[in-house]
Amino acid sequence: MSMRAAAAEPSLLDPARLARFHGLVLRVPGGAGEQGGQQRVPGRADAAGLEVEAYRSYTPGDDLRHLDWNALGRLDALLVRRFTAERRLTFHILLDASASMRVPAGADKLRAAQELAMALGFIALAANDGVRTAILLADGRTRVSRPHRHRQAAAAVAGELADATGGGALGLGAALAAHAAQHAGPGVAVVVSDLMSEVADLERGVRALRARRFAVILAQVVAPGELDPGRTLRHGVLRDAESDDVHAIRLTRAALAEYRTVVEEHLAALRALAARTGSVYGRLVAGTSVADFITGDLARLGLVRRR
C-alpha cells in the first residue's frame, strides 16, 4: 500500500477498526506464562493438556489416566504421556514516547508506533492473553498500566497508548532494563520504538528482559526520511531531537550515500542483536499500512498466525 493510501486509512487506535485481526494469534518463540490459557507453548510439556508432546517414564504419583497402555503392551515399559503446555501469555507493550518519535515532522512515527502497538495488543487480548502497556517517557520514567485480560479492555489499551504524546530524551536500553527489573517474567516484551540508539545500549536492555524470562519482539518504526534523507534535508544543520546537540555537515551526494550505508549497517546490527538474543525483529516504515505490516511482515516472521 502506498504511503498516501496509508495516511488516508482510518486510525487503528479505534478498537472498532481492529475487527480484521480477529482469529489471529501471536506465536512468540520462548514466550511463556504461569497461568493456564489458550496459548500453546511447545517445549514445556505439561502433565495435562490436549496435544501430546512427549513421553517420560512413570514415577509414582503420576496420573494413571495418562499412562500409555499401548506402549506398555508393545514395549513392556510404563510411559506417561506429556502434553504441550497451554498458557496465558502476558504481553508487555513498551512504547517509545521520546522526542525522537516525533521527527521527522511529516512522518509521524509516534502515530504509526501507537497503531502498531494497539494492533498487537488487540490480537493478544482477542486470544485471551494479558496486555500491559508501558509508555517509556523521558528521563527514565515509565507509565505502566495494570494488566488487561479481555477483549473489552481494548478501548482502555487504546487510551493508554494514545496518551503518549512524545517528548524528552530517553535511554532505551536503560528503560528496558528498568522495566525488566520491576516486572518479572515470564511474558512477552513488545518493544515499539525507532531503535535509533546504539545497539550495545539496546542489547543491555534486551538481555535484561531475557534474563527475566521475557520473550522480546523488537518492532522498529522508522520514517522514510531516516532511511533515505536526500528528499527531506536541504541543508546540513542537524539537531538531535532529544539532546538538542547540533551537528552541521555538508550534505553532499557522497555524504548521503555514506549515511545510507551507515543506516544499513545499523539495521543489520539490530537484526544481529535479535538473532543473538533470540528476539524477533520487524521494521515498519511510518506512513505505510500497519495492517499490511502485521499480516504480511510479521506473519512471514511466524509471529502472527491464524488460530
Next chain:
Amino acid sequence: MSAAGIANPAGALAFLALAALLVLYLRIRRRQAIPVATLFLWRRVRAPLVEPRRFRPDALFWLQAAILAALAAGYVRPYLDRPTGGAPAARLLVLLDVSASMQAREPEGVRFDLARARAQREIARLSSSDEAMLVTAGARASVVLRWSTDRALARRRLEEVTALDVPTDLAPALELALSEGRARAGTRILVLTDLPPSEGGVAAADLAAVEWTRIGHTDDNVGIIGVTVDEPPFADPGAASVLVLVRNFARVPRRVVLAAGAGGTPWERRDLTLGARGSASVTLRAPPASGALELRLEVDDALAADDRAWGWIGPREPVDAVVVTRSPALAAAFERLVAGVPGGRIARIAPEEWTPAVAAGHRVAVLDGFVPPEEPDVAGTLYVAPPAGNAVCPTAATAAADVSVVDWDADHPILRGMDGLPPLTLARASALAVPGWGRSVVLGGSRAASVPILVAGETGGRRVACLAAPLAEEPLASDRLSLLLLALGTLRWLDDGTGPLAVATGDPVPISPGVGASAGVTVAGDPPVLIAERAGIHRLPAADGERIVVANLADERESDIGREVGDTPLPSRPPPPASALARSDATGWLFALGLVALVVEWGLWTRRAGA
C-alpha cells in the same frame, strides 16, 4: 561637473533594516536546525563539517535584502546634479512680516494674505533643485523652514503661518537672513513687509542684498494706543478710573465710538471726533462692576487688531499684614498707615514669637530686621533692613550712611501713581545687593557707592521686597512722604501678587514657575518667561488654579499702518541667477526597483511554499 548627493541624510538610518533582516535570518536559521531522531548515525558519516555559524544566504534572502536596500536608498533621496549650461542652483530666503499691522485690510486683500501669496508664487517658481528657507519676523525672529528643496513642505509651512498681535522687530530676522545670504552665495533674500527699508534696523548698505517688497499703503486706521487703569491703593473698585488714549492714524478726520464694559456690564459709550492723525484721551470713572475691562472702538477701519483693548479692575482686598518687629514705633506707624484704608488689618508680634503659623491668614508679612529660616506662607513679604548674611536679601555687613535717592524705576508697579519720588535721605541703610530674582526699584547713593534702597521681585512663586531703610529709625510720618509712599506702594504691590498680569503683546515677561501656556500665550524658559502673541484676556493654568494675563497691543508704531517715510531707494542689485543644475532624483527609480524585487521575491516564495 556632475555632483551626487542625498537630500535626506537622516534617512540613511533606514539601512539598519538590512542588519535587522540579517539578524532575523540568523535567528530563524538557528531555530530551524533540522531535528533528527539521533545524531549518532550522522556522526559516523565522514562528510565535511560545516561551520555552524557560517551564514549561507539563499536567493530569497538576497531578494529581500535587495528590496530593503532599494527602499532605504530611495528614502535617503539620492540625486545627481548635472550641469545644464545655465546658471547655478538658486536659493530663496523669504522673510515674512507677521506683526499686527500685517492684519490690515487693503482693497486687494489683507496685507498678510497678499504677502503670503507672493511668497507662494516665488516658491512655485523654484526648480526642484532650488532651496527655500522661511523666516518670520514679529516681535521675534522665527525660522519656519530651514533650507529645503521640498516645495510642497514650504507651501504647507507658509499656509500654517498667521499674523500675530505683536509689534514688529525686523532687525533680528534681517540679520539672520543676511548671515544666511553671506554663508550661501547667490541666495536671494525676499522681504515681505509693510515697513519701509529704513525701519528694518540694519544698515542700508546691507540691504543691497535684499529684495524688499513693501505690502500695503492704506493709512485708514483708528486705534487704542494706551490704556491705564488707576486704582487707589486698597480702595473699592468703584473708585477706579480708566484712561484710554485713542488716535486716528489716517490723514482724514474720523468719528468713532468708544464703548467700554467692566465685569461683563456695559459701562460707557463715548463719541469721539478725531482730526487727521489726531488723538484723544478719554477718562472713564466709576466702573459699574469689577473684573475684566473691555474697550472697543466701533469703527470700520483697515486694522481691527488695535480696535480693542483690555484691562482689569479689582476687586481689591483691604490690606492685611503681620508686622514682625521689636519696635513699637514701627508697628504703630504701620497701623497708622493702614488706618486710612477701609477694612485694613495689622497684627504685630515680636521676632521671638515668630512661627510659620503666625503668618497664616495674612496676605502680607513685614519682617523688620528679621529673616526667618523658612519663607512666610503669604502672598508677599517685605524685609525691612534685613540683617547681613541673610538667605533672602543679600546684604553686606557694613551699613551705608547718608544715603540719598538718586534714581528709580518709574515703570515699576510699586511706584505706579507717583510722579517721581520726592527727595529722600536716609541716615543709615542696609547695604543691599540686587539678587538674581529681583531688580532695583529705588537706587540710592552715598559718598562711597550707590546702594539699592528697594529691591523687588518674585521668587518661589511669591513676591518679595527688600527695603534698606530701617523704618524703626525712620518714622513713617507725613513729613517723610517719600518713605510713606514707598512703603504703601510696596505693600500694595506685595498684596497684588496673585492679581492679573498686564503685559504688552510680544514682550517677554518673567512669570512664576508652574504657570502653563494657552492659545495665544507661550510660556518657556528657565526661569519661565511669558510672551503673549494675541491681545486679550488669557486664563493660564497655574499650580494654584489659574493666572489671568491681560495682553494689549497698544503700539503706536504698529497702528500707524500708513507710514510715510522718506526712504532712500535701495541700491540696485543684480537679478538672481536662475537654476543651473538639472537634478535627477533617483528616488522613484529605487522604489520601482524595490517593487520589482518584491514581485520576484513573492513569486519565488510562492514556488517554494508550493513545493
